[in-house]
Amino acid sequence: MIKFRADLHLHTVLSPCGDLEMSPSQLVEHAHLRGIQIMGITDHNSTKHARLVRDLAAKVNIFTLCGAEVTSKEEAHLLCFMPDDEKLQLLQEFIDENILKIPNNPKYFGEQLVVNESEEIICEEEFLLINAIDKDVNEIGEFVMQNGGFFIPAHVDRSAFSLTSQLGFVPPDLECTAIEISKHSSQEELLAQFPYLSGRSFIQSSDAHYVADIASGFTNFYLKEASFEEMQKAFLKEEGRYCEIPQ
Numbered sequence: 294m295i296k297f298r299a300d301l302h303l304h305t306v307l308s309p310c311g312d313l314e315m316s317p318s319q320l321v322e323h324a325h326l327r328g329i330q331i332m333g334i335t336d337h338n339s340t341k342h343a344r345l346v347r348d349l350a351a352k353v354n355i356f357t358l359c360g361a362e363v364t365s366k367e368e369a370h371l372l373c374f375m376p377d378d379e380k381l382q383l384l385q386e387f388i389d390e391n392i393l394k395i396p397n398n399p400k401y402f403g404e405q406l407v408v409n410e411s412e413e414i415i416c417e418e419e420f421l422l423i424n425a426i427d428k429d430v431n432e433i434g435e436f437v438m439q440n441g442g443f444f445i446p447a448h449v450d451r452s453a454f455s456l457t458s459q460l461g462f463v464p465p466d467l468e469c470t471a472i473e474i475s476k477h478s479s480q481e482e483l484l485a486q487f488p489y490l491s492g493r494s495f496i497q498s499s500d501a502h503y504v505a506d507i508a509s510g511f512t513n514f515y516l517k518e519a520s521f522e523e524m525q526k527a528f529l530k531e532e533g534r535y536c537e538i539p540q
């Protein structure tokens with residue numbers, strides 16, 4: 294198996310809280326400099342930078358999972374990654390149909406810019422992307438997994454916008470691909486709190502909104518090659534593939 298360093302939770306200028314320096318090209322350049330070999334692109338409730346990041350990343354041999362960090366009705370953050378462009382478009386439509394249509398106030402929340410490779414602004418997202426969509430955790434999980442995607446509740450230990458902050462716990466029977474632990478906690482601490490999660494796959498990521506934070510948290514994947522199918526096997530711990538949070 295080959296070891297791949299993965300940061301699967303990264304924001305861009307499209308996220309209202311994302312720094313203006315976080316253009317797709319800057320993000321890829323800095324991820325590359327820091328030895329990241331697999332990236333996950335997870336803007337709040339939008340997939341609109343994912344393909345550009347993927348195409349730029351491929352030029353420096355970084356594999357990209359395309360998706361979004363979706364906010365559920367309960368206000369829990371959920372990383373959702375889709376296996377191909379067609380399914381990614383379905384995820385975007387699912388979000389568009391269910392997001393609260395509240396206009397963004399850039400002065401208050403920050404700008405939500407879609408840019409091109411040369412950092413020229415193509416458009417601004419009209420509706421505030423950090424709002425919840427009108428679907429609960431289980432409905433979002435079902436949608437993603439039925440379409441062959443990866444469904445990973447984000448920073449589950451955090452005191453805001455997480456399963457534990459919003460529901461009080463990680464539901465024991467929750468169907469998900471893996472569980473993300475924030476940089477501020479560890480797998481041991483989470484398992485001490487919720488022993489029934491033992492046996493699940495866990496990831497840790499940077500959740501970077503600023504260039505300086507890229508790769509400040511990461512997960513090692515052991516795969517034959519960097520691909521969606523191989524990562525699926527790793528999450529399921531099949532055929533010697535697995536993922537591991539570095540100690």
Ligand SMILES: [Zn+2]
Nearest residue numbers: 362370447454
């Ligand atoms: Zn989040």
Ligand SMILES: [Zn+2]
Nearest residue numbers: 302304362500
């Ligand atoms: Zn995030």
